[in-house]
Amino acid sequence: MIRAEVSWWPGNVETGSGLHLHHLVWGIVLMLIAGFAGFAVGSDAPWSQIAAVAFGVGAGLTLDEFALWIRLEDVYWTAEGRVSLDAVILTTIFMGLVVVGAQPFGVSDPVSAPVAAVTVAQAFVLSAISFMKGRIGLGVVAIFIPLSGLWSACRLAKPGSPWAHRFYGESKLVRAQRRFPADRRGARIRNRFFDAIGGRPSGPQRPA
Numbered sequence: 001m002i003r004a005e006v007s008w009w010p011g012n013v014e015t016g017s018g019l020h021l022h023h024l025v026w027g028i029v030l031m032l033i034a035g036f037a038g039f040a041v042g043s044d045a046p047w048s049q050i051a052a053v054a055f056g057v058g059a060g061l062t063l064d065e066f067a068l069w070i071r072l073e074d075v076y077w078t079a080e081g082r083v084s085l086d087a088v089i090l091t092t093i094f095m096g097l098v099v100v101g102a103q104p105f106g107v108s109d110p111v112s113a114p115v116a117a118v119t120v121a122q123a124f125v126l127s128a129i130s131f132m133k134g135r136i137g138l139g140v141v142a143i144f145i146p147l148s149g150l151w152s153a154c155r156l157a158k159p160g161s162p163w164a165h166r167f168y169g170e171s172k173l174v175r176a177q178r179r180f181p182a183d184r185r186g187a188r189i190r191n192r193f194f195d196a197i198g199g200r201p202s203g204p205q206r207p208a
Contacts, residue, residue, distance in 0.1 A: 022068065023064065084198070
């Protein structure tokens with residue numbers, strides 16, 4: 001609807017002076033209103049459910065422009081904007097696992113405070129390294145299964161990942177590019193899936 005330039009759609013609102021109000025703005029406003037309403041109505045049905053749905057819609061509009069959060073520029077239709085889809089899918093997987101009963105950080109039974117602290121800390125550290133290396137799926141697994149993130153944390157990062165850009169020299173970056181070629185089957189499937197749910201980017205595909 002944004003690309004079709006539907007004027008009333010939140011992502012297409014523009015003031016007379018040319019100020020573009022991204023749907024990130026509408027998402028934040030909706031979350032603020034829904035969050036306040038959720039506390040105000042308590043558990044009264046159906047208002048608490050309506051507030052929860054509104055909060056979820058606001059969160060979706062906000063996460064959809066995750067690339068704008070971290071770049072502070074409009075890269076929505078570019079290859080760099082694909083990080084927004086990564087964020088949305090990651091959040092969806094995490095919340096879905098929680099809804100079906102999975103226990104984040106692998107802490108399911110009462111344990112001592114030190115054990116719980118160490119378990120949560122290793123999950124945060126190992127999953128963060130996995131995400132920075134572009135290993136999104138393995139990063140999610142690391143949150144739920146203790147120490148499973150060691151595998152992805154020790155593996156080669158994807159060439160387009162923040163970890164590779166920050167820590168890899170030329171020789172190791174070449175290794176990563178050989179390990180994860182842009183035309184590999186998994187990358188093609190991923191790009192087609194992202195094109196289907198988020199639209200084709202206007203620029204070249206970023207390295208996977």
